Amino acid sequence: MENEAGALSRVAGLFSARGYNIESLSVAPTEDPTLSRMTLVTTGSDEVIEQVTKQLNKLIEVVKVIDLIDGSHIERELMLVKVKATGSGRDEIKRLVDIFRGCIIDVTDKSYTIELTGTSSKLDAFLEALDSSAVLETVRTGASGIGRGDWVLKV
Amino acid sequence: MSVELTGAEITIRCLQEEGVDCIFGYPGGAVLFLYDELFKQDKVRHILVRHEQAAVHAADGYARSSNKVGVALVTSGPGVTNAVTGIATAYMDSIPLVIISGQVPTNAIGLDAFQEVDTVGITRPCVKHNFLVSDVSELATTIKKAFYIASTGRPGPVLVDIPKDVTQQKIAFAYPEKISMRSYNPVIKGNLKQIKKAVELILSAKRPVLYTGGGVILSDAAKLLIELAKILNFPCTNTLMGLGGFPATDKQFIGMLGMHGTYEANMAMQYCDVLIAIGARFDDRVIGNPKHFSNENRKIIHIDIDPSSISKRVKVDIPIVGNVPDVLRELIKFLKSTKEEPDQNALKEWWKQIDLWRERDCLKYDRQSSIIKPQMVVEKLYEVTKGDAFITSDVGQHQMWAAQFYKFDKPRRWINSGGLGTMGFGMPAAMGVQLANPKGKVACITGEASIQMCIQELSTCKQYKLPLKIINLNNRYMGMVRQWQEFFHGNRYAESYMDALPDFIKLAESYGHVGMRIEQPEDVESALKEAFKLKDQLVFLDFITDQTENVFPMVPGGKGLSEMILV
Ligand SMILES: Cc1cc2nc3c(=O)[nH]c(=O)nc-3n(C[C@H](O)[C@H](O)[C@H](O)COP(=O)(O)OP(=O)(O)OC[C@H]3O[C@@H](n4cnc5c(N)ncnc54)[C@H](O)[C@@H]3O)c2cc1C
Numbered sequence: 001m002e003n004e005a006g007a008l009s010r011v012a013g014l015f016s017a018r019g020y021n022i023e024s025l026s027v028a029p030t031e032d033p034t035l036s037r038m039t040l041v042t043t044g045s046d047e048v049i050e051q052v053t054k055q056l057n058k059l060i061e062v063v064k065v066i067d068l069i070d071g072s073h074i075e076r077e078l079m080l081v082k083v084k085a086t087g088s089g090r091d092e093i094k095r096l097v098d099i100f101r102g103c104i105i106d107v108t109d110k111s112y113t114i115e116l117t118g119t120s121s122k123l124d125a126f127l128e129a130l131d132s133s134a135v136l137e138t139v140r141t142g143a144s145g146i147g148r149g150d151w152v153l154k155v
Numbered sequence: 156m157s158v159e160l161t162g163a164e165i166t167i168r169c170l171q172e173e174g175v176d177c178i179f180g181y182p183g184g185a186v187l188f189l190y191d192e193l194f195k196q197d198k199v200r201h202i203l204v205r206h207e208q209a210a211v212h213a214a215d216g217y218a219r220s221s222n223k224v225g226v227a228l229v230t231s232g233p234g235v236t237n238a239v240t241g242i243a244t245a246y247m248d249s250i251p252l253v254i255i256s257g258q259v260p261t262n263a264i265g266l267d268a269f270q271e272v273d274t275v276g277i278t279r280p281c282v283k284h285n286f287l288v289s290d291v292s293e294l295a296t297t298i299k300k301a302f303y304i305a306s307t308g309r310p311g312p313v314l315v316d317i318p319k320d321v322t323q324q325k326i327a328f329a330y331p332e333k334i335s336m337r338s339y340n341p342v343i344k345g346n347l348k349q350i351k352k353a354v355e356l357i358l359s360a361k362r363p364v365l366y367t368g369g370g371v372i373l374s375d376a377a378k379l380l381i382e383l384a385k386i387l388n389f390p391c392t393n394t395l396m397g398l399g400g401f402p403a404t405d406k407q408f409i410g411m412l413g414m415h416g417t418y419e420a421n422m423a424m425q426y427c428d429v430l431i432a433i434g435a436r437f438d439d440r441v442i443g444n445p446k447h448f449s450n451e452n453r454k455i456i457h458i459d460i461d462p463s464s465i466s467k468r469v470k471v472d473i474p475i476v477g478n479v480p481d482v483l484r485e486l487i488k489f490l491k492s493t494k495e496e497p498d499q500n501a502l503k504e505w506w507k508q509i510d511l512w513r514e515r516d517c518l519k520y521d522r523q524s525s526i527i528k529p530q531m532v533v534e535k536l537y538e539v540t541k542g543d544a545f546i547t548s549d550v551g552q553h554q555m556w557a558a559q560f561y562k563f564d565k566p567r568r569w570i571n572s573g574g575l576g577t578m579g580f581g582m583p584a585a586m587g588v589q590l591a592n593p594k595g596k597v598a599c600i601t602g603e604a605s606i607q608m609c610i611q612e613l614s615t616c617k618q619y620k621l622p623l624k625i626i627n628l629n630n631r632y633m634g635m636v637r638q639w640q641e642f643f644h645g646n647r648y649a650e651s652y653m654d655a656l657p658d659f660i661k662l663a664e665s666y667g668h669v670g671m672r673i674e675q676p677e678d679v680e681s682a683l684k685e686a687f688k689l690k691d692q693l694v695f696l697d698f699i700t701d702q703t704e705n706v707f708p709m710v711p712g713g714k715g716l717s718e719m720i721l722v
Pocket residue numbers: 247248249308309310367368369370371373374393394395396397411412413414415416433434435436437438440441458459460461464477478479480550551554555572573574575576577635
C-alpha cells in the first residue's frame with residue numbers, strides 16, 4: 001500500500017467495522033520508500049476471505065492484495081522473550097534456545113532475553129516448551145510473509 | 156515564474172476548473188479565507204443553508220439529479236459533525252460528492268484546539284476516501300484526486316480537510332489536467348469471456364428477470380437497458396434506487412421489488428430461472444431472507460463495477476465486473492449478432508404467469524374513502540405533473556407510496572435516501588435538485604415527522620426563491636414506525652404519535668411561503684393544480700391523511716420474498 005499517514009488506520013478500521021478479526025498485522029516501508037508492505041493474518045470461511053480481499057482492494061491506498069495461502073509461501077515472525085534464569089535453569093533454557101535455533105541476546109544474573117524467529121506455530125511451541133512460570137515478558141511482531149521461489153509481488 | 160496564489164484562492168480556482176457552478180455551505184472560523192475568496196469571484200455560486208446536514212443533502216440532490224459532482228463546504232468541528240449524516244447518506248447510495256472542510260491550523264492539530272475534531276477519523280467509515288492536506292503544495296492535486304475518485308468507479312463522497320494555515324500559504328498554481336493513481340484503477344470494460352457466458356445463459360432462459368438498481372441510474376445507462384429489454388422481451392423490476400432506470404409505464408415493467416415491492420416483482424424474482432442483476436446489490440430489503448431466496452434454483456448473472464458488491468449476500472454464477480453501459484453495449488452486440496433467441500413459448504408462458512400475478516392488484520386501496528388516502532395524493536401528483544416532476548422524499552410510509560404510485564419514466568427524477576434511510580433528506584435534497592434544474596418542477600413528498608428534521612431550510616428556500624412544492628402526507632404518526640408496531644409489537648404505539656405538531660400553514664407563511672391545508676379527498680387535485688400554478692412560490696401542502704393506512708405488500712423481516720403480507 002501507499003506509504004501514507006492514515007493508510008494503516010483505514011485497514012484497521014475496515015476490519016473492526018465489518019467484524020473481521022485480525023490475528024496479527026505487521027507493516028513497514030519497502031525498498032521503494034513510497035510503498036509499505038503489510039502482512040495481515042486473519043481467519044474466516046472462503047466467502048469471508050473473498051469479501052476481506054475485495055474490501056481491502058477497495059481502499060484507495062491499497063495497491064495490491066494477495067492471499068499467500070493460495071500459493072506456497074514462507075512465513076516468519078520475530079519474538080523477544082525475557083525469562084527467569086537462575087541456577088540450574090540457566091543451562092536448561094540455553095539448551096532449549098539452541099534446539100529452537102534462537103539466541104540469547106541479553107543476560108543478567110537473574111534473566112535471559114531470547115530472540116527467536118520462525119513460523120508463528122514454532123514460536124508458540126517454544127513458549128509451551130518453556131516453564132510458563134519462568135516467562136517474564138514476551139513481544140511478538142506478528143507474521144511477515146513472502147511467496148516461495150522466483151515469483152515476486154510486483155505493483 | 157507564475158504568480159503565487161494562497162491556498163484559499165487555489166481551492167476556489169480548482170472548483171472553477173472542475174466546472175462547479177454551485178456549492179452549498181456554512182461559514183466558520185476555519186474556512187474564513189475560503190469564504191473571502193468566494194466573495195471575490197462570481198463563477199462559483201454559494202448557497203447558504205441553515206444547517207450543515209442540509210448543505211450535504213442539497214449537494215447530494217444536486218448530484219443525483221444532474222450527474223455532476225455535488226460540492227459542500229463546512230467549517231471545522233461542529234460544522235463537520237453536523238455534516239456527517241449527509242455524508243453517510245451519500246455514501247450508502249454511492250453519490251459523487253466533494254466535501255471541503257476547514258480544520259484548525261496544522262500546528263494546533265492534536266492539541267484539542269478550539270473547534271478541532273479528527274475529521275478524517277470521524278468520516279473515514281462513511282466516505283469513499285478522505286484527505287488531510289498538510290501542505291499547500293499538495294492542495295491542487297488533492298482536490299483533483301477528490302473529484303476523480305468521487306466520480307469514477309463506484310461513485311461516493313470524498314472529503315478534503317484543509318487546515319486554516321494551508322488556506323493562507325502561497326504557492327504557484329497549476330491544476331493537473333489528468334490524474335493517474337497506481338492504487339486506484341476501476342475496471343470499466345467487462346471480461347468478454349464472462350459476457351459470452353452470460354449471453355449463453357440468457358439464451359437458455361425460460362423464466363428470466365432483469366433486476367436493475369442504482370448502478371443503472373448512476374452510470375446513465377437507462378437507454379441501453381431499455382434496448383436490452385426490448386431485444387429480449389424480458390420482464391424488468393427496479394430496486395428503490397433503480398426507479399426510472401426502466402420506464403414505469405412500459406408493459407415490461409413489473410414494478411419495484413423487495414420489502415414493499417409488488418407481488419408480481421417479488422414472485423418473479425423468487426421463481427425465475429435466470430436472474431440478470433444490473434447495478435444492484437442484493438440488499439437485505441430486496442431479497443428478504445437470503446436462505447429462503449436460495450431455496451429456489453436459479454442462475455444469476457451480476458454486472459457491477461464494485462467487485463465487493465458481487466457474491467456478498469447471494470452467491471452468483473456469472474460475475475461481470477465493469478461499468479454498466481460498457482457491459483450492456485457488449486451484451487447487446489452479441490445478442491444482435493446471434494440468430495439464436497430464448498425459447499419463445501417458454502417466455503410466453505412466463506409472461507402469462509406474471510400477468511396472473513399482476514391480477515392480484517397488490518397496490519389496490521380504497522379509492523372511495525372519505526378520508527384522504529396518501530396513495531391517492533401521490534397518484535394525483537403524478538397526473539397533475541404529467542409524470543414529469545423531480546420527486547424527492549423523506550423516509551417512511553410516504554417514501555414507499557411515492558415509489559409505488561409515482562410512475563417514473565426517466566432516470567434521475569426519483570431522489571431518495573435508500574441505503575441510510577435518512578429522515579430530513581427530502582427538502583434539502585429538493586433544493587439541490589431545483590438549483591441543478593432551475594426550470595424543473597420539484598416536489599418533496601414527506602411526512603410530518605421527517606419534514607421537521609430539516610424544517611429550517613424553508614428559510615434557505617426563501618432566500619434563493621426555490622419554488623418547491625412540499626407534499627406533506629400528514630398522518631400524525633411516524634407512520635412506518637406505527638405500522639411495525641401494529642404488525643409486530645401488539646399495537647403498542649410507543650412514542651410514534653406526533654404530538655404537538657406545528658400549524659404547518661402558519662409556519663410556511665412565517666418564512667414567507669404559501670401554505671395550504673387539504674382535508675377532503677375532492678380537494679386534492681385542485682390544490683395540487685393551484686400549487687403548481689404558483690410557479691415562483693414555495694407551496695407547503697399539508698394533506699391530512701388517513702392515520703391508519705399501511706404500506707402493502709410487505710415482506711416482514713426474516714421472511715422470504717414470496718411470503719408477503721398483502722391487502
Ligand atoms: C423505509 C425503506 C424501505 C425500503 N424498502 C425497499 C424495497 O421495498 N425495495 C427496495 O428495492 N429497496 C428498498 N429500500 C432501499 C434499500 O435499503 C436499498 O437502499 C436499495 O434496495 C439498494 O438499491 P440497489 O440494489 O439498486 O443499490 P444501490 O445502493 O443503488 O447501489 C448501486 C449498485 O450499483 C453499482 N454501481 C454503481 N455504479 C455503477 C456502474 N457505473 N456500473 C456498474 N455498477 C455500478 C454499485 O457498486 C452498487 O453495487 C428501502 C429503504 C427504506 C429507507
